[in-house]
Amino acid sequence: MNKQQNILIIGAGLCGSLLALRLGQRGYNVTVMEKRPDLRKVAISAGRSINLAFSDRGNKAMKLVGLESKVNALCIPMNGRMIHDKEGNTFLSNYSGRDYEYINSISRGGLNALLLDEAEKHENVTIQFNRKCKSVDFEKTTALFYDYDSKSDFIEDTDVIIATDGAGSILRKSYYLEKKFLFSFSQDYLTHGYKELSILPADSGDYKTYKNALHIWPRGSFMLIALPNLDGSFTVTLFLSYDDGDYNFNNLTTPESVTEFFKKEFPDALNLMPNLIEDFFKNPTSPLGTVKCSPWHYKGNTLLMGDAAHAIVPFYGQGMNASFEDVVEFDNILEAHNKPSTKSDWENIFKSYESTRKKDTDAIADLAIDNFYEMKDHVNNHLFREKRNLEMALEKNFPEQYASKYSLVTFNENIGYREAMLKGRAQDKAILNMLAEGEIDLNSDLRLVLEKINSETQEILQEDNIAGLK
């Protein structure tokens, strides 16, 4: 008899479809309900597909489900940041001193379609589209859905519900509103919003600017970025304050002011964007928020995963990677427990998962905020650039012995985000202070510089430890 083997997943986005695939591989009876239509059957207009940064933590999940090579075919490597100054000068700042470490631009839709295809290959996995979740009864482990096709409500009664329904999660909302237990919750908005724009392919079909980089136009209090798509276009995103500064989302209300703003701040980008005005006024302005909460689960009945549990701002390119890593971590916990056959087994699994995982998703949320300031501003800062140059040299010369904070977070999938954050921040502090005081520089003996950095980093960690009385 199969007991407690029926799992309902709410949301067939990136996290939900990967989870369905993995639980399908493990033999569970999986039903997935998705409110949107099947994205494999709905035409996505050319050049408007949203792309994402895909890196080692995400790839670890693809290896787990056996999709590494199929996903690789969807990837465009980005070796570094291409910084554009106001005069249109550019310079490339690599993400790592190791040639084999880079991040990728990938289409959300393409990747999602692949995961859905693979999940549906399992006969124990069923995916239904146009089914919008209206509420979850986490005491009874049932969920109420509205079926857009039949235009009627229905209730799903199952053993376990996992909500991967994103930043606006219905399950999380019911945890908050029903007040049946103490639910810690935060939503934090930046004062900036974002708007998607595009650089279309040249008439030849070629990329209009360098393909293998993440382009950044950092301007201190705002910035523009661009990531390549497979079709020769770039998806461009403007990050700008709603209210502050001479130009902001609230006062950019005419074609003239938008053109004036781009001419002044991003003249080289403007040259590549004859479609700017159309994009600007057609596309929405969206907020940038961080969501944290706890507990993620209610008894052994329901669990939040992915953005539903921890939505983050996009500046570390880790949103999708973190959600994929959730599935890897959850799979590890499942592996470590006997196959659950009671509610209490599931409760132990959920508890164990949250206690292992939450410290890391909290850390990447904070790191992503850090990187907002780094990308829009610090990349222009003299000391910061010296630090990056030094770190590139160290990674190149001591590939086994040095990893920058960026590398620890992005390319070191075998350590958690929290460990990467603590070590990376201490290392940054050590380097910046030693550079500021002239104790190290790029012309010193690099072996000596590495030793100084390591010893100073250890001292910083130890002093923090003593101060925390741990």
Added chain:
Amino acid sequence: MNKQQNILIIGAGLCGSLLALRLGQRGYNVTVMEKRPDLRKVAISAGRSINLAFSDRGNKAMKLVGLESKVNALCIPMNGRMIHDKEGNTFLSNYSGRDYEYINSISRGGLNALLLDEAEKHENVTIQFNRKCKSVDFEKTTALFYDYDSKSDFIEDTDVIIATDGAGSILRKSYYLEKKFLFSFSQDYLTHGYKELSILPADSGDYKTYKNALHIWPRGSFMLIALPNLDGSFTVTLFLSYDDGDYNFNNLTTPESVTEFFKKEFPDALNLMPNLIEDFFKNPTSPLGTVKCSPWHYKGNTLLMGDAAHAIVPFYGQGMNASFEDVVEFDNILEAHNKPSTKSDWENIFKSYESTRKKDTDAIADLAIDNFYEMKDHVNNHLFREKRNLEMALEKNFPEQYASKYSLVTFNENIGYREAMLKGRAQDKAILNMLAEGEIDLNSDLRLVLEKINSETQEILQEDNIAGLK
């Protein structure tokens, strides 16, 4: 013509009644609506009055409204922490090395009654009780109330609404639920709850234990504290985990287990509490939460103040003091602006108030969490006790030149909480690390120790600054 001079205050607790008094003194037309009955007319059962810590920031507000001496008469000075170990041994750890610095225990009810009396002396101030706020329309600046006396609803239409309705604020809830603007919000619960108990006066009417201290029974993962009342009793609070440990709120369900727990952990307290079991099972277990949010205001219409804007855990004894300081800060902003006559004037005042104040209320929220760990655990730690002894000596010998973090927060009302936090944390880190490495001790030349601490503190602040690229 009086324009924009009608102010509705929701909630006549400590913050609301002080605000009403101050705005009354300034000549505004103030209406206060309070959901509870008038606490001056409802008997409060002996020994059950809740007391609070009152210190210099709160007193600054009392000076502002001319009530310093009247409030002083309600105060019981507490010069330090009286630490009780498991064997019933006690030692006193002073709050400051300066004799004139101490905190006070004060009755919430007594202080609230005084503020209500004083506010009502102004004919431009009206206070109505038994009026429960049901919702606020922050676009129209109206509020819907339920009148418990007439058992009917009514709407108040006013120029400005200030909600001082505590941690469960109705105005804050409407900001959150209506989603008319980006509202950052967090509620964070500790894994511990609290329960109020009591030590009744001796038959003679005397205090059963030392009167002029805040008593603490620190036990690492939980603690008991006691504050004196004017009637000879102490209000005792047990802080304990809901779930974890051998004894917790979820498993202390029988008189036997509660007695066993107290006999084992707090034997000297148990001897003073023949009423323990009655108190324990009569009184509720309450959660410990921190609330932060932003923005506090909506245009020039509505404003959150006090716990409604920033609820904190009680471990720094600063909850009431922070709310009183809100009124002082708001009064400063009012003073600095011309008397508001338009909505836009109020909007400027509210913006200016939040931008000055929020950094400080965020800081005291974080400091209060720090002190939870300090009180229940660190006060027993060897290094921590050495630090406190050294700080007492420094404050005694260099009263004008040294102030501990506790003193900066509690007795230095002329610097903000954030400044106190940054300096205090750096100072703690400097002392703990130098003590751990044997660079300073209580037997060294204190003048030299002070210099070392100051120089190390400055270095820590500077290094943090460089690492933050500020």
